[in-house]
Amino acid sequence: MxxxxxxxxxxxxxxxxxxxxxxxxxxxxxxxxxxxxxxxxxxxxxxxxxxxxxxxxxxxxxxxxxxxxxxxxxxxxxxxxxxxxxxxxxxxxxxxxxxxxxxxxxxxxxxxxxxxxxxxxxxxxxxxxxxxxxxxxxxxxxxxxxxxxxxxxxxxxxxxxxxxxxxxxxxxxxxxxxxxxxxxxxxxxxxxxxxxxxxxxxxxxxxxxxxxxxxLPLITATTQEEFVAQMLNFEVIGGVSFNKGCYPGQEIVARTQYLGKLKKRMYRVHVPGEASPAAGSDLFTPEFGNQSAGKLVNVAPAPAGGFEALAVMQTSSAEAGEVHLGSPQGPRLQFLELPYVLPEK
Structure with missing residues (x-):
């Protein structure tokens, strides 16, 4: 700097x-x-x-x-x-x-x-x-x-x-x-x-x-190599071209798009509590038990208390609506609206 x-x-x-x-x-x-x-x-x-x-x-x-x-x-x-x-x-x-x-x-x-x-x-x-x-x-x-x-x-x-x-x-x-x-x-x-x-x-x-x-997500050192571009809604915000030539990872990104293999998406959520959660923290759901169902990407204090975050998780977990931070018994996330519409499966 x-x-x-x-x-x-x-x-x-x-x-x-x-x-x-x-x-x-x-x-x-x-x-x-x-x-x-x-x-x-x-x-x-x-x-x-x-x-x-x-x-x-x-x-x-x-x-x-x-x-x-x-x-x-x-x-x-x-x-x-x-x-x-x-x-x-x-x-x-x-x-x-x-x-x-x-x-x-x-x-x-x-x-x-x-x-x-x-x-x-x-x-x-x-x-x-x-x-x-x-x-x-x-x-x-x-x-x-x-x-x-x-x-x-x-x-x-x-x-x-x-x-x-x-x-x-x-x-x-x-x-x-x-x-x-x-x-x-x-x-x-x-x-x-x-x-x-x-x-x-x-x-x-x-x-x-x-x-x-x-x-609009930001990859930091904590979250490098965690996500394919579509998991972060990058094709929705215009960050991926499917008509250009090859680039590192292009085959996986294209396969995810055209073969319907995308099982995770990024959502906006509210996290209750006073302790700031860290980017990269694991998320848990009843469906996946003790296995991580996703991760936080970016986090900021919310004006009315708690924190707002972008979180990548299993789409099935988001649809079920019960997602917890840190452990299956951790704070339950509340889903908030994104300013754009996610593609249907």
Whole structure:
């Protein structure tokens, strides 16, 4: 993480931890997500830049989405998988003036960069850490567009598209959530303008709650190699192309899609209790007894107490409706709505 950016955030009252950043308590900040618009330094994400004449083909041959169809003002979800189809990383990908930018969880960014570099061989591609020169800022809430406008920035209209203001790029994930990629040198100024425009400063927990409510999962070190892309609803959010050529894990992903072998899906749930459950925690159901029926993917405090989470589990368990955290006798999950419809079996 860049020192200039972090020193500014600390002066603004932020506390930096391995899990992310906070200005107030996480419980206070998630209430701001529900009641207004927040601006969040996305320090829990790392950035990789892929540049060079062969960069598009290079990424196209490695990732689950069709990078060749990524327009200059577009963005896309994608994944990098093992040969067995298990996700090593969930990715947000977009074009910029230098090549392609890839955002992934910061705790896996170094190993992801190393793995991608191993495939370069003789290709005209350079894979490099972009976290040192580019900051990501998230804006979430019903008035997100107005906050950007008041700060002198233009928000893109369509989901998974981007707008350009000088060296700054703004990516719309959905109606309420936008990501701004900005040079480190101007990140403090942009952040300050967004706060002055009415967005409340908030930390990682607030952004995680916004992403959970949007049904957008993030693979972290804890959950690597646990899921096939469809288990995380990646084909629903546009993160998988079934018309492109081969890539690592493609055979498994395609077989899962066309042979009807998908037995697990991702759902949004509420977890009661005061102790924060960890990503990767096992889920249990009467149907499976002492055998794990699924895992938590991402977790954030809920504004009214307890926690909200994205959880992958057996579809039969979700249909039965009785799922417990940690053990067959653990806290019972309550199912919440996702913003999109899951495909029927």
């Amino acid at each position: 860049n020192t200039l950016w972090t020193e500014f955030l600390v002066r603004e009252g932020a506390t930096l931890e391995d899990s992310g950043i906070c200005f107030e308590t996480p419980e206070t900040e998630v209430r701001a997500v529900e009641s207004g618009t927040v601006v969040v330094p996305l320090v829990h994400l790392g950035l990789i830049r892929s540049a060079g004449d062969d960069s598009v083909n290079f990424l196209h041959n490695l990732l689950s989405n069709d990078v060749k169809k990524l327009g200059p003002l577009a963005a896309q979800w994608s994944s990098f998988n093992t040969p067995k189809g298990r996700m090593l990383a969930s990715l947000l990908l977009w074009n910029d003036a230098t090549g392609q930018m890839i955002a992934a969880s910061a705790d896996i960014q170094p190993t992801l960069q190393k793995k991608l570099s191993m495939y370069v061989l003789r290709s005209k591609v350079k894979v490099a850490d972009a976290t040192a020169d580019t900051a990501l800022i998230g804006v979430s809430g019903a008035s997100a567009d107005a906050a950007l406008a008041n700060a002198g920035l233009t928000a893109p209209v369509a989901p998974m598209s981007q707008s350009v203001t000088g060296e700054l790029r703004c990516i719309r994930l959905d109606q309420r959530n936008l990501v701004i990629a900005v040079p480190i040198a101007t990140a403090p100024e942009v952040f300050a303008k967004l706060v002055a425009s009415g967005a409340a400063r908030a930390g990682t927990a607030a952004w995680q709650l916004a992403m959970i409510r949007a049904g």
